[in-house]
Amino acid sequence: MSDLAASADARRGAAGCGLDILHLDMDCFFAAVEVLLDPGLAGRPVVVGGTGPRGVVASASYEARARGICSAMPTAVAKGLCPQAAFLPGSFARYAEVSRCLRELLTTVTPLVEPVALDEAYLDVSGSHGLLGSSVEIAHALRGRVRDELGLECAVGVGRTKLVAKLASKAAKPVAGPSGVVPGAGVLVVHEAAEQEFLGRHPARALPGVGARTAERLARFGISSVADLAVVSRESLVRLLGASAGRHLHELASGQDQRRVEPVREVRSLGHEETFATDVRDADELERHVRATAGGVASRCRNAGVMARTVTLKVRYADFSTVTRSLTLRAPVASSSLFAEVAAALLRELGPVRGVRLVGVHASGLVVDGGGGSRQLQLFEASGFDPSGPGSGWTVERRSEVETVTEAIRGRYGARAIGPAAAVLVPGAAPASVDEGRRA
Numbered sequence: 001m002s003d004l005a006a007s008a009d010a011r012r013g014a015a016g017c018g019l020d021i022l023h024l025d026m027d028c029f030f031a032a033v034e035v036l037l038d039p040g041l042a043g044r045p046v047v048v049g050g051t052g053p054r055g056v057v058a059s060a061s062y063e064a065r066a067r068g069i070c071s072a073m074p075t076a077v078a079k080g081l082c083p084q085a086a087f088l089p090g091s092f093a094r095y096a097e098v099s100r101c102l103r104e105l106l107t108t109v110t111p112l113v114e115p116v117a118l119d120e121a122y123l124d125v126s127g128s129h130g131l132l133g134s135s136v137e138i139a140h141a142l143r144g145r146v147r148d149e150l151g152l153e154c155a156v157g158v159g160r161t162k163l164v165a166k167l168a169s170k171a172a173k174p175v176a177g178p179s180g181v182v183p184g185a186g187v188l189v190v191h192e193a194a195e196q197e198f199l200g201r202h203p204a205r206a207l208p209g210v211g212a213r214t215a216e217r218l219a220r221f222g223i224s225s226v227a228d229l230a231v232v233s234r235e236s237l238v239r240l241l242g243a244s245a246g247r248h249l250h251e252l253a254s255g256q257d258q259r260r261v262e263p264v265r266e267v268r269s270l271g272h273e274e275t276f277a278t279d280v281r282d283a284d285e286l287e288r289h290v291r292a293t294a295g296g297v298a299s300r301c302r303n304a305g306v307m308a309r310t311v312t313l314k315v316r317y318a319d320f321s322t323v324t325r326s327l328t329l330r331a332p333v334a335s336s337s338l339f340a341e342v343a344a345a346l347l348r349e350l351g352p353v354r355g356v357r358l359v360g361v362h363a364s365g366l367v368v369d370g371g372g373g374s375r376q377l378q379l380f381e382a383s384g385f386d387p388s389g390p391g392s393g394w395t396v397e398r399r400s401e402v403e404t405v406t407e408a409i410r411g412r413y414g415a416r417a418i419g420p421a422a423a424v425l426v427p428g429a430a431p432a433s434v435d436e437g438r439r440a
């Protein structure tokens with residue numbers, strides 16, 4: 001636990017446990033940013049995601065949701081539901097920049113901000129009341145500032161715990177249905193006395209840790225809501241789900257959520273995946289995709305100020321079977337050329353190419369780059385991972401300079417503006433959908 005979080009705990013202990021946890025969730029974030037960039041889209045159904053035959057919806061405006069479109073839906077299905085919608089591939093660089101501005105705004109309210117994704121965050125405002133008023137006042141002020149300073153809408157939940165605050169923010173959002181869009185409250189406060197009733201009316205799936213399989217198992221015993229869970233003994237849940245999951249769900253259903261707002265979250269892995277519009281069967285083309293993907297992951301590592309010890313390649317075939325190969329290196333790296341070479345070597349280990357629908361490259365074993373990362377190349381040249389080859393004349397410093405300049409060009413003109421020749425993608429080979437990476 002951080003020193004900031006510990007200090008907040010001490011303040012709450014002295015003053016009694018109040019409604020100090022806020023959860024802020026942006027409305028239809030990706031789609032809303034696209035409307036912000038192109039006001040002509042205002043009022044239209046807007047869908048962001050993969051635009052190819054295998055693409056999926058990443059975000060949909062409320063106008064699109066009213067027509068039955070939702071996140072994770074195949075784009076082809078969404079087009080059938082609403083062919084007149086604006087279908088956009090999206091720009092994750094733009095979304096990340098707006099997210100950065102949002103986080104800067106939130107940290108002016110409290111240093112205890114825990115980003116969960118680009119479009120949501122928890123805040124602990126226990127130390128902000130003296131300057132900014134009650135938690136409810138802070139929540140309303142935040143909504144106003146997000147609207148005025150970013151031009152976007154959000155919902156804020158206020159509660160005693162992270163679980164309650166998150167469920168409250170969701171309940172405060174607009175609701176889209178066949179009859180149109182019904183505005184939400186914007187801010188929803190759940191007082192301690194009303195917690196159990198509020199939690200109880202949610203489905204069990206609303207609790208962290210309850211996935212499809214767990215929900216199905218619970219349903220077989222007549223447990224479908226949080227209220228049902230709350231009356232089941234901890235011992236029974238442990239027998240049903242195992243010690244860890246059983247205790248965890250019993251506590252959450254009873255309103256016990258000990259999770260603190262942590263302003264610094266450790267990044268465990270960074271990754272990037274591409275789903276192809278048509279299966280790739282050519283070995284050279286597949287290697288170009290793998291190299292380009294690996295270079296993008298290395299770039300994200302450098303931007304995050306970290307280096308990786310392990311590089312993992314993921315390949316999903318046309319029959320949906322998936323294989324992974326990993327290599328743990330002797331020293332952490334963040335070089336695009338080395339990432340690409342390692343990923344390509346892992347690909348060659350898989351043997352002859354058959355139809356491939358997805359490739360991904362992930363970096364793990366992350367460590368903070370202490371500034372000496374440029375020396376890493378010598379280690380891998382000795383290990384056979386020298387992207388330039390012997391006698392090329394490329395020095396460690398020169399390769400570092402090239403990657404620095406390349407990074408600047410990509411930042412200004414886009415991820416595909418420049419790259420190594422070995423990773424150049426053939427025309428028409430753009431991915432149907434892109435996963436810009438996950439934080440574990």
